[in-house]
Structures are given as C-alpha cells and as structure tokens.
Amino acid sequence: MDSPEPSSKITATINNTLSSDPVPAQDSPVFNYISNLSPIQPVKGAPIVQDFSGLNSPPLLLTSPRINTHSRSSLLKRSQFPKLSTEVFSGKNEDYNNAITDSDGTAVFFSPLRSGLSPFVQKVSDNNISVHEQSGTPIRCVEFLIDVSNSESGNPSNSNNTSPEVADSIPQSPNSAEDSKVSVVNIVSKDERKDEIPEDATRVVVEEAEEDNKGKFPSNQKYTGVYSTSDPDLPSHGFCTKIVPGLAAHSSLHYHYGDQQMAQLSTAGHTMLDEASNIPIKSLETAHDCRDDSDKIRMSIAPDEGIALLDSQTKAGQHQSGISRRCLQFEDAQQKMAPASSSSQNASGIVSCSIQPVSPAVIEVVEPVSSKRSSKLTQLVSSSVNSESLNVKVSKPSGIGLHLNSIVNGMEAGSGVTVSVKSTQRGNLSIRGKKLTSMMSCHASKNLKNCLISSNVVGSNLTIGDNDSKHESYGSDAENVAASLSLNNAKPLNDTVLLKPTEHTPSNKRKFNSEHIDSNMDYNQSSPQKKRQVKKTSDGNDGDGCKRCNCKKTKCLKLYCDCFAAGVYCVDSCTCQGCFNRPEYEDTVLDVRQQIQSRNPLAFAPKIVQHSTSSPANILGEGGASFTPSSARHKRGCNCKKSMCLKKYCECYQANVGCSSGCRCEGCKNVFGPKEECGIDLVNKHCITERLERSVEEEVEMVTATSGLLQSGPINQCNSTPLTPSFRRSNVDASKSWFTSGRYLSSPDSGQANTAAYGLSPGSPRSSNNHDIHQETTGDMLDLVTFDHELNYGNAKLANEISPGFHVTGNMDDILALPKSQDWASNSGGQLIPQTVHFQSTDPLSWHNSPMTQFDRSGMNTVELLDSDKKPYVMEDDTPEILKDSSILQIGVKVNSPNKKRVSPPYRHLNEIGSSSSGGGLKTGRKFILRAVPSFPPLSPCIQSKDVAVHSTNNSEKDSSSK
DNA sequence: GAGTTTGAAACT
DNA sequence: CAGTTTCAAACTC
Numbered sequence: 001m002d003s004p005e006p007s008s009k010i011t012a013t014i015n016n017t018l019s020s021d022p023v024p025a026q027d028s029p030v031f032n033y034i035s036n037l038s039p040i041q042p043v044k045g046a047p048i049v050q051d052f053s054g055l056n057s058p059p060l061l062l063t064s065p066r067i068n069t070h071s072r073s074s075l076l077k078r079s080q081f082p083k084l085s086t087e088v089f090s091g092k093n094e095d096y097n098n099a100i101t102d103s104d105g106t107a108v109f110f111s112p113l114r115s116g117l118s119p120f121v122q123k124v125s126d127n128n129i130s131v132h133e134q135s136g137t138p139i140r141c142v143e144f145l146i147d148v149s150n151s152e153s154g155n156p157s158n159s160n161n162t163s164p165e166v167a168d169s170i171p172q173s174p175n176s177a178e179d180s181k182v183s184v185v186n187i188v189s190k191d192e193r194k195d196e197i198p199e200d201a202t203r204v205v206v207e208e209a210e211e212d213n214k215g216k217f218p219s220n221q222k223y224t225g226v227y228s229t230s231d232p233d234l235p236s237h238g239f240c241t242k243i244v245p246g247l248a249a250h251s252s253l254h255y256h257y258g259d260q261q262m263a264q265l266s267t268a269g270h271t272m273l274d275e276a277s278n279i280p281i282k283s284l285e286t287a288h289d290c291r292d293d294s295d296k297i298r299m300s301i302a303p304d305e306g307i308a309l310l311d312s313q314t315k316a317g318q319h320q321s322g323i324s325r326r327c328l329q330f331e332d333a334q335q336k337m338a339p340a341s342s343s344s345q346n347a348s349g350i351v352s353c354s355i356q357p358v359s360p361a362v363i364e365v366v367e368p369v370s371s372k373r374s375s376k377l378t379q380l381v382s383s384s385v386n387s388e389s390l391n392v393k394v395s396k397p398s399g400i401g402l403h404l405n406s407i408v409n410g411m412e413a414g415s416g417v418t419v420s421v422k423s424t425q426r427g428n429l430s431i432r433g434k435k436l437t438s439m440m441s442c443h444a445s446k447n448l449k450n451c452l453i454s455s456n457v458v459g460s461n462l463t464i465g466d467n468d469s470k471h472e473s474y475g476s477d478a479e480n481v482a483a484s485l486s487l488n489n490a491k492p493l494n495d496t497v498l499l500k501p502t503e504h505t506p507s508n509k510r511k512f513n514s515e516h517i518d519s520n521m522d523y524n525q526s527s528p529q530k531k532r533q534v535k536k537t538s539d540g541n542d543g544d545g546c547k548r549c550n551c552k553k554t555k556c557l558k559l560y561c562d563c564f565a566a567g568v569y570c571v572d573s574c575t576c577q578g579c580f581n582r583p584e585y586e587d588t589v590l591d592v593r594q595q596i597q598s599r600n601p602l603a604f605a606p607k608i609v610q611h612s613t614s615s616p617a618n619i620l621g622e623g624g625a626s627f628t629p630s631s632a633r634h635k636r637g638c639n640c641k642k643s644m645c646l647k648k649y650c651e652c653y654q655a656n657v658g659c660s661s662g663c664r665c666e667g668c669k670n671v672f673g674p675k676e677e678c679g680i681d682l683v684n685k686h687c688i689t690e691r692l693e694r695s696v697e698e699e700v701e702m703v704t705a706t707s708g709l710l711q712s713g714p715i716n717q718c719n720s721t722p723l724t725p726s727f728r729r730s731n732v733d734a735s736k737s738w739f740t741s742g743r744y745l746s747s748p749d750s751g752q753a754n755t756a757a758y759g760l761s762p763g764s765p766r767s768s769n770n771h772d773i774h775q776e777t778t779g780d781m782l783d784l785v786t787f788d789h790e791l792n793y794g795n796a797k798l799a800n801e802i803s804p805g806f807h808v809t810g811n812m813d814d815i816l817a818l819p820k821s822q823d824w825a826s827n828s829g830g831q832l833i834p835q836t837v838h839f840q841s842t843d844p845l846s847w848h849n850s851p852m853t854q855f856d857r858s859g860m861n862t863v864e865l866l867d868s869d870k871k872p873y874v875m876e877d878d879t880p881e882i883l884k885d886s887s888i889l890q891i892g893v894k895v896n897s898p899n900k901k902r903v904s905p906p907y908r909h910l911n912e913i914g915s916s917s918s919g920g921g922l923k924t925g926r927k928f929i930l931r932a933v934p935s936f937p938p939l940s941p942c943i944q945s946k947d948v949a950v951h952s953t954n955n956s957e958k959d960s961s962s963k
Numbered sequence: 964g965a966g967t968t969t970g971a972a973a974c975t
Numbered sequence: 976c977a978g979t980t981t982c983a984a985a986c987t988c
Contacts, residue, residue, distance in 0.1 A: 549983080549984090550983070550984075551982085551983065552982085552983080553981080553982065553983085554972095554973095554981090554982065554983080558972070558973075558982080558983095559971080559972055559973085560971080560972060560973085560981085560982050560983055560984090561982095561983080562983085562984085565972095599973095603972095636971095638970080638971090639970065639971075640969085640970070641969085641970080642968080642969065642970085643968090643969065643970080643985095647969080647985070647986075648969095648984075648985055648986085649968080649969045649970055649971090649984080649985060649986085650969090650970080651970085651971075654984095654985090964988100965987100965988085966986100966987080966988080967985100967986080967987070967988090968984100968985080968986065968987085969983100969984085969985070969986085970982100970983100970984090970985100971981100971982085971983090971984100972980100972981080972982075972983100973979100973980080973981070973982085974978100974979080974980070974981080975977100975978085975979075975980090
C-alpha cells in the first residue's frame with residue numbers, strides 16, 4: 001500500500017488491530033483474505049510458533065497483503081518497535097525496550113544508529129540464520145525472517161503482552177519515509193495488526209524504520225543493507241505482498257533475494273505458525289521478483305528447509321545466544337551493507353554479504369538473553385556445524401559471523417548466509433543458523449575453527465559492506481560496533497542493571513577502566529567463582545564456541561579480553577570482574593574500541609586470514625573443529641619463543657593455522673605449518689627445499705590427524721607442502737571430501753581462500769563443473785562468498801555447500817549478473833571491485849586450478865601457492881588488510897622480513913604467478929582494499945578477507961592466465 | 964584450585 | 976621503534 005497514509009494513521013490502524021486481540025486480526029477481512037490465499041492457516045501458525053512467543057503466522061499472512069504499505073510500516077516501526085522488540089525477546093525485553101525507547105524517544109543509552117542496528121540485528125538473529133547464508137541480498141530476507149520468526153515466536157507469548165504495546169508503538173512510529181524495504185516491514189506490521197505476530201514483525205520493521213529514521217542509511221539503502229540489497233529495485237511491497245499470499249513459509253529458501261527474501265522469510269515465519277507450510281516454493285518465487293543475482297544464490301540456499309522452522313527454532317534458542325554477543329563487526333558490516341546496498345544491484349549483492357555478517361551480530365544479541373542460549377547455540381552450532389551447516393556458515397561467515405573480523409567476519413555468510421545454509425539443512429537449520437551466528441559473533445578469533453571463522457566472517461561481512469559501501473562501512477565500524485553493542489544493549493543480556501557508566505568514555509582507557517570499571521566492577525563482576533565454572537569448554541569456549549573471559553583488571557575493555565577483542569559483549573558466563581564490555585556500556589565500549597582502532601585500525605580485524613589459496617579441503621572436519629587453517633594465517637604472526645608454537649600460547653597454533661613468514665617465532669614447530677624458512681624462500685625461489693616443507697607438512701598432517709583436527713583434505717594436501725593450504729584444498733581428494741561432504745569442512749584455511757572461491761560458488765566446491773561458471777558468473781557472488789567465508793570459515797563452508805550446490809546452478813545466472821556488482825563495486829569503492837574481479841576470475845579458477853596444482857603439488861604451483869600463501873597471507877593479512885593499500889608488496893616485504901624469508905621475491909613471485917593477475921588484479925585489488933582499510937578500521941577485517949580472496953584469486957588468475 | 968609460564972597488549 | 980610492564984590465558988602441579 002502506500003505510504004500515502006500518514007504513518008500516524010497507519011500506526012493507529014495497526015495499533016487498533018494490534019490492540020485488539022490477535023484473534024480479531026485474524027477475523028479481519030484482510031486476514032481472511034490472506035488465509036484464503038495462503039494455504040497456511042492462521043491458527044496453526046500460532047501454535048507452530050515454537051519459538052518464543054507465539055508467532056502469529058496468520059498475521060504475517062495478513063500482513064503480506066499489506067505489504068504495500070511500506071511507508072506505513074516505517075512509520076510504525078519505531079513506536080512499535082520498542083515494544084515489539086521487547087516482546088519479541090521475551091527474556092530481553094527490558095533491555096530491548098530500553099534500547100527501543102532510546103531509539104524512539106531518544107537513544108538514551110544507545111546511539112540511534114546502534115539502536116537501529118540492534119533491533120535489526122535482533123531481527124536477523126531471530127530469523128535469520130538462513131538469511132545469512134544467502135549473504136548479500138539475503139540480508140533482507142534475514143531480517144524479514146527474523147521479523148517473522150519474532151512475530152511467530154513472539155506473537156504467541158508476546159502478543160499477549162505486546163499487542164497493545166505494539167499498537168501504541170506503531171502509532172508512534174510515524175516516520176513514514178521508507179523504502180521498499182520499509183514496505184516489507186510494513187508487511188510485517190500488517191501482520192501484526194492482524195495478529196499478535198505483528199508485534200514481532202512490527203518490531204523488526206520498527207527497528208528498521210528507526211534505523212532508517214536515524215537516517216544513517218538512506219531508508220532504502222539501509223534496508224538494502226540490512227535486509228537485502230535491492231529495496232529500490234524490489235519494492236518490498238510487491239515483493240512482500242506476493243510472498244504473503246504465497247505463504248512464504250516454504251519458500252523461505254527461495255527468498256534470499258533481497259527484499260523478496262525478506263518477505264519470504266517473513267512469510268515463512270508465518271507459515272511456521274501455520275505449520276502446514278505447504279506453500280509451494282513457487283509462490284515464493286513468484287513473490288520474489290527480485291532480482292539480484294546474489295539473491296538467487298541465497299535462494300538456492302534457502303530453498304531447502306522451511307524457513308519457518310528455522311525461524312522458530314532459532315528465535316527461541318538463538319535469540320538469546322545471539323544477543324549476548326553481538327558482534328561489533330557485525331554491526332559494521334550491517335552499516336556498511338546498508339550503504340552498499342544503496343548502490344547498484346551488485347552492490348546489493350555485496351551488501352547482502354555484508355549483511356550476513358550482521359546476522360552474527362544478531363546472534364549475539366540473542367545470546368544475551370540467557371546463558372542458555374549460548375549453550376544451546378553452542379550445541380546447536382556444534383551439531384549443525386558438524387553436520388555442515390555450521391561449517392558452511394563459518395566459511396561464509398564469516399567472516400561469515402564478518403570476516404575477518406571475522407570478519408568474515410562475516411559475515412554475511414557468517415551470519416546470514418551461513419544461517420541460510422543451515423536452513424538448507426532443513427528443519428533445524430534455523431537453529432543452527434542462530435548458533436552459527438552466535439558462534440561467529442562470539443569470539444571468532446579464538447575459536448579458530450568456529451570463532452575464527454566467524455570472526456573472519458565478520459570481517460568478510462564488513463569487507464563486503466566495505467565493498468559495497470566502503471565509505472559508509474568505514475564510518476560504520478565504530479558505528480557497527482556501537483550498533484552491535486546497541487543491539488546487545490537492547491537486549492541486556494546479563495547485566496540488567498548496569499550502571500552504565502553513562503559516560504565512561506573510554507577515551508581514557510585506563511582511566512575509563514579504572515573509574516567506570518571500578519564502580520562497575522562490583523556490578524558486573526561476574527563472580528570470580530564463575531570463572532571457570534562456565535569455563536570455557538575445551539578451548540575456553542563455552543559451549544557456544546564463544547569464549548568466556550576472565551578479565552580482572554581490564555574491565556574487558558582491552559584487547560586482553562577475548563570477548564572485547566572479538567567485538568563481542570561479555571556474557572554472563574564470563575567470569576570477568578568489573579566488566580564494561582556489556583551492552584549497558586555500549587557507549588564506553590564503542591569509545592574504547594574506537595580508541596583502540598585509532599591506534600591500530602586492525603586491532604579488531606580478524607587475526608587469522610585465510611589464504612586465498614586456502615582450499616576448502618582443509619576445512620573438512622565435519623566435526624566442525626576441523627577446519628584446517630592450512631591456508632589460513634595469522635595476520636600478525638606469533639612471537640613465540642618458548643612454546644615453539646606448539647601450545648596455545650601461540651596464537652597461530654591456537655588458531656590452528658600455520659605460522660607464516662610474518663611470524664617471529666623461534667624454533668617454530670607449528671603443527672599446522674611451521675613458519676618454514678623454506679616456505680618463504682621457496683616462494684621466492686620456488687625453493688628447492690620443498691622437501692622440508694613436505695616433511696613439515698607431513699608432520700603437520702600427522703599432527704593434525706592425530707590431534708583430531710584432521711582435516712582429511714589437509715592431510716593429503718599437506719603432503720604437498722605444509723604451508724600451502726591450497727594443497728590441502730587443492731588435493732582433489734580433499735576437495736572431494738570437501739565437496740562430497742557437502743559441507744565443506746571447509747577447513748578454515750582453505751575455507752577462507754577457498755571459501756571465497758567456494759563460498760561464492762557454493763556449488764563450485766562440489767562441482768568442478770561449476771567452477772567455470774562461478775568464475776564467470778559469480779564474480780560478485782564469489783566476492784561475497786569469499787568474504788563470508790573468511791568470516792565464517794565453517795559457516796562459509798556450509799553456506800557454500802548448501803548454497804553452492806544449490807545456488808550455483810540456479811543462481812549462476814544471477815551470479816552472472818554479478819558483474820554488475822563489479823561495476824557496482826567499482827563505483828562504490830575500489831575495494832569491491834578489485835576484489836570482485838579477482839574473485840570472479842580467480843576464485844573459480846583458483847579452486848580448480850589450485851587443487852590441480854596441489855595434486856600436482858610438486859608443481860610450481862604448489863610451491864607458488866605455498867609461497868603465495870604464506871606471503872600473501874602475511875601480506876594480506878597483515879598490513880594489507882587495510883593499510884597496505886597499494887603496496888601489497890610492502891606487506892609482503894614486511895611479512896617476509898620478519899620471518900626471514902625474502903618477502904619481496906615471494907610477492908613478486910606471487911604477482912607474477914598470479915599474474916599475475918595479481919599484477920593487475922591483485923595489486924589493484926589490494927590497492928582498493930587498502931584504500932578502504934585506511935579509511936576505516938572496521939573495514940580492515942573485511943579487507944583482510946578480501947585480500948585473501950584476492951590472493952587466491954590472483955593465484956587462480958595466474959593459473960588461468962598461464963593456462 | 965593455586966601457582967607458574969607464556970606471549971600478546973599496553974605502555975613508556 | 977624498541978624496551979618494559981601489564982595482563983590474561985594457557986599450562987602445570
């Protein structure tokens with residue numbers, strides 16, 4: 001419908017509807033109409049809502065018809081939002097409310113942006129998981145899904161409480177301005193009117209609207225960023241409406257497409273409620289007109305499961321978990337996304353990627369709700385991961401959880417994308433997604449496997465976002481963080497009370513810490529006793545995969561704190577004392593974070609970067625844990641002197657990645673890949689010493705195998721060379737396993753690089769055939785994926801697997817569309833473009849090629865790869881990320897220098913090899929990246945991932961070129 | 964669970 | 976940028 005109606009009117013109407021019992025809503029003609037249209041029965045929907053609050057699927061349906069009223073929704077959004085949100089997150093409601101209230105009236109605690117984001121995130125988390133997988137465009141979908149889920153879950157339970165509130169809120173949000181996205185939201189709101197569900201939906205919508213209102217993002221852009229890219233293109237209205245009738249539920253899968261996806265998701269949620277969810281996918285598809293290629297990809301992912309299920313599940317468990325740890329990065333990604341989205345479709349695609357990262361954030365948000373969630377999430381994640389979905393996400397997410405900052409952060413994959421992948425798993429997917437997201441959100445870095453990926457994912461997400469909207473994203477870093485924080489705040493996880501040092505401005509680190517912390521110490525302090533209660537499971541991770549910190553003096557506002565360093569809020573399970581790393585102190589956290597970033601833009605960037613070459617093979621480990629970092633490398637490298645890189649003191653080892661030339665370790669015996677001196681030399685020289693490497697690799701393999709990390713792929717590959725992750729991946733066997741498994745185990749290593757390649761072409765991994773396609777078509781996709789992968793190694797894998805297979809074929813076309821994205825990228829910001837370009841050409845190629853080479857192994861390629869990997873990694877990872885702009889070489893040098901090896905040669909070598917694509921592509925890519933990075937720290941993670949991707953691409957390109 | 968070791972982060 | 980200190984995790988007992 002139209003925006004024509006004043007928001008107030010709409011809100012009023014909504015309120016009325018909402019205020020009235022949900023039932024009435026059903027009674028409403030609209031509802032009837034919808035019910036008629038959709039197979040889903042409204043009543044069922046409610047019951048179905050397993051999630052938290054009863055979802056009012058029916059409402060959703062109803063809403064769908066209303067979809068048109070985008071503007072309305074927007075208006076409603078804010079006012080409703082708060083209330084709704086609160087309701088939605090039953091546990092978190094209070095927090096949420098706060099946040100909301102803030103946003104509405106004024107962001108007391110949270111910055112508007114944040115608040116906006118947070119809500120958004122929440123939404124995502126709820127629904128969403130699936131969305132992430134989809135990545136870019138998926139984002140929208142995610143949100144919608146979330147909304148739906150929320151509505152679903154929330155409606156039943158919440159509806160009761162909230163319905164009235166909602167009504168109130170709705171009216172409040174008079175802001176009309178909205179984009180198509182808004183329309184989507186509106187749809188949700190409509191649903192609300194009809195049913196309780198609307199609440200959730202409304203919340204989401206409201207949140208979005210709020211965000212929009214806040215104006216950071218142009219309404220459209222924002223949405224695009226958040227939800228899906230193409231708001232403009234796809235006016236949510238048409239989209240949504242279609243979906244509604246169609247019974248999005250089923251189709252959730254399909255909906256990855258930007259806005260459409262959103263709608264679908266929402267619908268899915270409804271369907272969930274309805275249970276029946278017999279709705280044919282077609283309906284969804286029809287609904288989607290959407291367009292973005294990226295969307296298609298998503299769709300591939302989505303298709304599998306009924307999103308609805310996911311939503312419900314995820315909502316319940318995931319919300320909590322997710323909330324707790326919101327990822328700053330994620331937020332960033334979101335922000336970035338939004339801007340990006342605004343850009344062209346391509347951008348949207350990219351955006352989607354960025355969005356995905358967001359999802360992770362969402363997850364975090366969810367987590368806060370209760371420690372349970374974390375445990376649940378972790379379990380879920382583990383399970384899901386094991387199965388694959390997780391892996392996929394990881395891969396994606398990265399970054400998919402933001403790439404690198406996990407960035408793969410990422411994320412999208414990490415977040416959204418991954419989720420969607422899980423969804424593919426069906427049924428449980430939603431949950432998984434949440435978990436994944438949560439995982440990602442949680443200390444990605446630490447949990448190399450999961451977390452790292454996630455972190456990477458985040459980064460990736462960010463990167464994506466960066467790509468899309470470099471500028472925006474940059475700016476957003478802090479914002480993102482803030483947003484993430486806000487989200488968290490919104491859902492005050494644990495701390496309910498908080499002193500909120502209102503102004504602890506972190507400006508003065510210690511001061512801040514001491515002051516605020518001191519005061520707060522008591523407050524927050526989780527009893528020290530807890531410390532090891534929760535104790536990180538094996539790795540210090542809680543079940544979630546998120547680590548729990550035990551900070552005593554730093555108030556969790558320094559990088560000493562794993563949580564803080566990971567861009568996540570501390571959770572109840574943390575045994576930290578005087579913790580300020582809580583949503584309540586969002587401002588402080590952000591400030592501190594900014595400060596730290598000002599000093600070191602890469603401070604929050606994912607520490608581990610995947611090698612471009614990294615092959616998915618490494619990823620293997622269905623167990624989830626396994627992803628081999630073979631391709632991955634620690635950006636900075638370690639400085640171990642006594643541990644020989646054989647203990648967790650070593651960050652490289654801890655991350656399950658091999659040491660690189662960038663490492664300054666002494667007596668490195670890193671099982672995952674010693675910093676071989678040879679490695680570097682080899683690269684440069686093509687070292688003869690391959691023997692050493694091999695031996696090392698063998699050792700590594702042995703170790704890995706014994707250790708259980710095993711990455712089937714890796715081992716084989718390992719033989720080729722310890723360092724080269726690519727090998728692992730490359731190993732056909734590995735690749736096979738990888739593909740066959742469907743999940744990628746995606747070794748983290750390969751995952752990253754691979755992910756990129758793989759990620760994009762989820763299918764690629766499996767079907768070599770697709771490679772070409774991927775290359776060509778999916779340039780953008782790839783980029784996105786790659787990012788995601790980086791972010792979410794594991795996730796990415798999953799996503800890839802899921803989506804890839806699915807996506808690839810169907811989506812390929814879409815992917816093809818990606819080229820646009822390239823343009824877009826170019827337009828938007830150098831980063832994206834270069835990356836995309838590289839990816840496109842390289843990734844696919846690299847995959848195939850690299851693997852081949854791996855097999856060949858002996859081949860120069862292998863050596864090169866190794867070299868490239870190492871150096872590239874280093875280079876990329878390190879400086880590169882952002883800083884290194886143009887001069888990749890520099891990075892390489894830097895890296896090399898530390899390690900001893902001749903960095904420069906390797907670089908060249910790489911470049912040459914890459915041909916160097918690298919020459920042109922890589923360099924360019926990096927240059928772009930660098931630019932972006934410099935501009936904003938947040939991006940760095942993304943950049944890293946990108947860099948990685950680029951490297952891989954370069955290599956691949958080289959290969960291709962050579963071919 | 965306490966104490967030690969370790970290496971990163973922070974500071975100078 | 977290097978050196979030192981601080982910190983929290985990892986590890987050992």
